[in-house]
Amino acid sequence: xxxxxxxxxxxxxxxxxxxxxxxxxxxxxSETMNSMMRYLGAEYEKVNxxxxxxxxxxxxxxxxDRLRKGEIDMAVSSRDLNQxxxxxxxxxxxxxxxxxxxxxxxxxxxxxxxxxxxxxxQTSDIFSGKIKNWKEVGGVDAPISIVIRNDxxxxxxxxxNHILKRKDLGLNEFNQYKANAFAADAKIVKxxxxxxxxxxxxxxxxxxxxxxxxLVENKDKLKALDYARTDKDPYVSPSVRNVYDRKYRxxxxxxxxxxxxxxxxxxxxxxxxxxxxxxxxxLQSGYLRASLPEVEVSAEPVK
Numbered sequence: 001x002x003x004x005x006x007x008x009x010x011x012x013x014x015x016x017x018x019x020x021x022x023x024x025x026x027x028x029x030s031e032t033m034n035s036m037m038r039y040l041g042a043e044y045e046k047v048n049x050x051x052x053x054x055x056x057x058x059x060x061x062x063x064x065d066r067l068r069k070g071e072i073d074m075a076v077s078s079r080d081l082n083q084x085x086x087x088x089x090x091x092x093x094x095x096x097x098x099x100x101x102x103x104x105x106x107x108x109x110x111x112x113x114x115x116x117x118x119x120x121x122q123t124s125d126i127f128s129g130k131i132k133n134w135k136e137v138g139g140v141d142a143p144i145s146i147v148i149r150n151d152x153x154x155x156x157x158x159x160x161n162h163i164l165k166r167k168d169l170g171l172n173e174f175n176q177y178k179a180n181a182f183a184a185d186a187k188i189v190k191x192x193x194x195x196x197x198x199x200x201x202x203x204x205x206x207x208x209x210x211x212x213x214x215l216v217e218n219k220d221k222l223k224a225l226d227y228a229r230t231d232k233d234p235y236v237s238p239s240v241r242n243v244y245d246r247k248y249r250x251x252x253x254x255x256x257x258x259x260x261x262x263x264x265x266x267x268x269x270x271x272x273x274x275x276x277x278x279x280x281x282x283l284q285s286g287y288l289r290a291s292l293p294e295v296e297v298s299a300e301p302v303k
């Protein structure tokens with residue numbers, strides 16, 4: 001019995017020391033990047049057993065704000081910093097912004113929806129409330145239910161400017177539609193999980209989310225629509241291959257933002273994320289790596 005007690009004491013002591021020496025690296029921000037960062041964090045822990053990577057969402061704006069306050073080690077954002085954010089962050093330390101990956105934005109509907117494709121003008125008219133019934137875009141006679149992200153979302157910011165206000169159709173179109181606003185009755189949700197649940201429970205709803213989230217996390221839950229900029233362009237499905245080939249035109253950069261004077265643990269994590277090993281993991285998580293050799297486009301995303 002004495003020997004068993006001694007063994008138990010030794011095991012507890014070893015476990016305590018191991019936990020005590022383990023560093024925590026806190027990442028927060030973009031909901032679009034959440035699943036990717038969780039996967040990358042888990043992969044990093046496999047080769048760095050002394051580090052625990054925690055990942056939280058909240059939206060790009062929230063992550064940037066928390067980095068400014070010193071609450072996290074790294075913010076991830078699906079949009080670029082605006083000048084005010086850049087200036088505020090620079091006041092708190094040396095700032096670094098690195099492009100980690102690319103991601104498409106997918107239009108998502110209920111799996112029972114008969115509509116399979118939309119162009120930019122149709123999408124803009126749907127989300128602004130001008131088109132109100134699915135029969136106007138080739139679907140059944142049913143009212144369209146719109147669901148959008150909150151204003152802390154980088155995907156929301158991108159979608160609002162490039163699609164709702166038609167920036168992707170050129171300056172003339174943008175000037176004509178820059179006053180466009182989301183329909184007043186649009187359902188607002190805080191993250192992709194909430195959006196997915198709403199669309200699954202509402203057969204006539206439509207929303208949008210990062211392509212990685214749509215095709216990996218929600219692969220068997222939602223239907224991603226083919227997309228074209230104009231009705232004269234080919235309609236293309238959202239995929240890593242099509243983003244890489246610049247055929248799928250709803251795509252943007254994904255960033256990691258951090259302070260360069262906060263210790264070696266951040267530098268080591270960034271080095272991993274930008275290395276060949278880290279960039280292959282980006283691809284495996286369902287996103288397009290920042291620099292992609294042709295041979296790796298077909299890598300299988302994790303399930």
